[in-house]
Amino acid sequence: xxxxxxxxxxxxxxxxxxxxxxxxxxxxxxxxxxxxxxxxxxxxxxxxxxxxxxxxxxxxxxxxxxxxxxxxxxxxxxxxxxxxxxxxxxxxxxxxxxxxxxxxxxxxxxxxxxxxxxxxxxxxxxxxxxxxxxxxxxxxxxxxxxxxxxxxxxxxxxxxxxxxxxxxxxxxxxxxxxxxxxxxxxxxxxxxxxxxxxxxxxxxxxxxxxxxxxxxxxxxxxxxxxxxxxxxxxxxxxxxxxxxxxxxxxxxxxxxxxxxxxxxxxxxxxxxxxxxxxxxxxxxxxxxxxxxxxxxxxxxxxxxxxxxxxxxxxxxxxxxxxxxxxxxxxxxxxxxxxxxxxxxxxxxxxxxxxxxxxxxxxxxxxxxxxxxxxxxxxxxxxxxxxxxxxxxxxxxxxxxxxxxxxxxxxxxxxxxxxxxxxxxxxxxxxxxxx
Amino acid sequence: xxxxxxxxxxxxxxxxxxxxxxxxxxxxxxxxxxxxxxxxxxxxxxxxxxxxxxxxxxxxxxxxxxxxxxxxxxxxxxxxxxxxxxxxxxxxxxxxxxxxxxxxxxxxxxxxxxxxxxxxxxxxxxxxxxxxxxxxxxxxxxxxx
Numbered sequence: 116x117x118x119x120x121x122x123x124x125x126x127x128x129x130x131x132x133x134x135x136x137x138x139x140x141x142x143x144x145x146x147x148x149x150x151x152x153x154x155x156x157x158x159x160x161x162x163x164x165x166x167x168x169x170x171x172x173x174x175x176x177x178x179x180x181x182x183x184x185x186x187x188x189x190x191x192x193x194x195x196x197x198x199x200x201x202x203x204x205x206x207x208x209x210x211x212x213x214x215x216x217x218x219x220x221x222x223x224x225x226x227x228x229x230x231x232x233x234x235x236x237x238x239x240x241x242x243x244x245x246x247x248x249x250x251x252x253x254x255x256x257x258x259x260x261x262x263x264x265x266x267x268x269x270x271x272x273x274x275x276x277x278x279x280x281x282x283x284x285x286x287x288x289x290x291x292x293x294x295x296x297x298x299x300x301x302x303x304x305x306x307x308x309x310x311x312x313x314x315x316x317x318x319x320x321x322x323x324x325x326x327x328x329x330x331x332x333x334x335x336x337x338x339x340x341x342x343x344x345x346x347x348x349x350x351x352x353x354x355x356x357x358x359x360x361x362x363x364x365x366x367x368x369x370x371x372x373x374x375x376x377x378x379x380x381x382x383x384x385x386x387x388x389x390x391x392x393x394x395x396x397x398x399x400x401x402x403x404x405x406x407x408x409x410x411x412x413x414x415x416x417x418x419x420x421x422x423x424x425x426x427x428x429x430x431x432x433x434x435x436x437x438x439x440x441x442x443x444x445x446x447x448x449x450x451x452x453x454x455x456x457x458x459x460x461x462x463x464x465x466x467x468x469x470x471x472x473x474x475x476x477x478x479x480x481x482x483x484x485x486x487x488x489x490x491x492x493x494x495x496x497x498x499x500x501x502x503x504x505x506x507x508x509x510x511x512x513x514x515x516x517x518x519x520x521x522x523x524x525x526x527x528x529x530x531x532x533x534x535x536x537x538x539x540x541x542x543x544x545x546x547x548x549x
Numbered sequence: 550x551x552x553x554x555x556x557x558x559x560x561x562x563x564x565x566x567x568x569x570x571x572x573x574x575x576x577x578x579x580x581x582x583x584x585x586x587x588x589x590x591x592x593x594x595x596x597x598x599x600x601x602x603x604x605x606x607x608x609x610x611x612x613x614x615x616x617x618x619x620x621x622x623x624x625x626x627x628x629x630x631x632x633x634x635x636x637x638x639x640x641x642x643x644x645x646x647x648x649x650x651x652x653x654x655x656x657x658x659x660x661x662x663x664x665x666x667x668x669x670x671x672x673x674x675x676x677x678x679x680x681x682x683x684x685x686x687x688x689x690x691x692x693x694x
């Protein structure tokens with residue numbers, strides 16, 4: 116083999132994705148603190164400083180954090196497109212995202228333009244380096260298929276989200292007005308539908324049939340979803356940008372929402388027809404997440420017809436971000452983290468020696484405890500939208516509990532990994548030959 | 550026309566089904582059934598591996614000259630899957646439910662990402678490079694079925 120050690124596959128070293136996965140739960144914990152101390156302000160409007168802080172602690176600190184870690188792993192495995200210089204890219208992206216998110220949330224909470232300005236610089240550097248690496252990796256991929264194309268479109272969706280976010284950040288941090296008032300809607304629209312939703316769908320096309328052994332998604336959905344959503348988002352953005360006051364573009368983005376509705380309903384149908392009988396924590400979290408996605412999309416499409424549109428808008432955000440994205444991502448983490456630990460141990464341990472399997476690295480019971488806490492926290496957050504004074508403290512505690520259980524599950528795997536690695540190094544067996 | 554990709558992906562699904570049957574038996578504690586079904590699964594996997602290792606991979610390596618390429622990786626993962634299947638069969642014999650399900654879970658993830666790499670990257674490459682021989686190769690596989 117040309118390369119020794121862990122890089123015997125195209126998979127990156129364990130430290131590349133794992134730093135993202137280990138940091139992410141801490142930002143959920145930070146979001147819980149914001150819900151606890153600024154709950155009433157937070158649930159009043161999606162644009163309140165506390166809401167912006169908590170939202171970005173979750174979307175950047177948890178979602179983008181784990182999704183970048185996952186992409187560094189997915190690109191080589193699903194698309195045959197490893198990132199160049201994975202350690203360097205991961206270090207810059209991880210540090211930029213960690214300190215950039217902290218500065219952004221802090222800037223919103225205390226109203227400091229200087230903190231917001233430094234957040235802009237840090238996030239631009241972290242995302243910029245990562246996205247350039249993704250572009251190089253995908254350009255070198257040996258084949259073109261719907262997965263590569265979907266991942267590329269999701270990466271472009273992230274790039275657009277980041278650029279729009281930076282524009283808003285420049286406005287808050289440096290007092291330079293945004294080019295169009297529509298940016299306030301375009302930024303969350305791209306973040307949820309153009310990046311998060313696309314990545315979840317493109318990955319879901321593989322992992323839902325894979326982990327639960329369900330039938331495949333229809334080929335037309337696998338091929339068509341990413342280009343359709345992306346195209347609709349582009350048209351929507353162009354029209355909104357040019358004429359921010361026009362009402363009719365809402366129909367374009369509603370069509371993108373309808374595509375995701377079909378994806379979520381289809382996912383639940385496939386999972387109901389799965390070949391594997393066991394309902395593990397990942398399956399529970401995915402089904403709950405899809406239910407939240409459906410509720411969020413329905414609420415969002417109905418929002419103009421409803422009284423209390425502001426509260427409904429916040430509830431939709433809670434369902435989409437915490438109920439859907441966090442549940443689905445955390446469900447994936449409970450497979451990815453133990454598997455990667457096993458995979459890398461397998462590379463370290465001499466042939467014929469026993470490697471602890473996934474069930475030994477992270478048993479079922481703590482996975483279920485987290486899943487239950489996550490679902491309870493989502494319900495409490497939605498209730499807090501409508502009765503913030505009474506429910507926000509409870510919601511904060513439940514989010515903190517979920518974050519702590521998730522952090523503990525990741526650390527459990529890391530500890531088991533370290534112990535198994537030490538055990539192999541102490542053993543008299545010869546050096547691993549891969 | 551059947552391509553190498555279609556044929557081999559179909560066999561991946563058939564192995565998945567056998568795995569799921571064995572796991573369901575283990576999960577309900579029917580160990581006699583689980584042991585038998587796990588054995589049937591392991592035999593089907595072994596047949597699939599031998600189709601690749603003895604027929605398809607050598608043909609691909611000869612046609613492309615890529616003897617240090619993706620087939621090396623696939624062979625290594627086959628070895629790892631064989632170890633996990635041995636662990637599952639030992640756990641079924643010992644009636645150790647947690648070990649059976651934990652090793653099985655690990656095998657599922659390894660096997661599925663292995664299958665995905667084959668179906669997304671390696672088989673399409675094979676169909677492109679071995680297109681003319683595909684029918685003859687598939688006939689050879691069918692004769693050893």
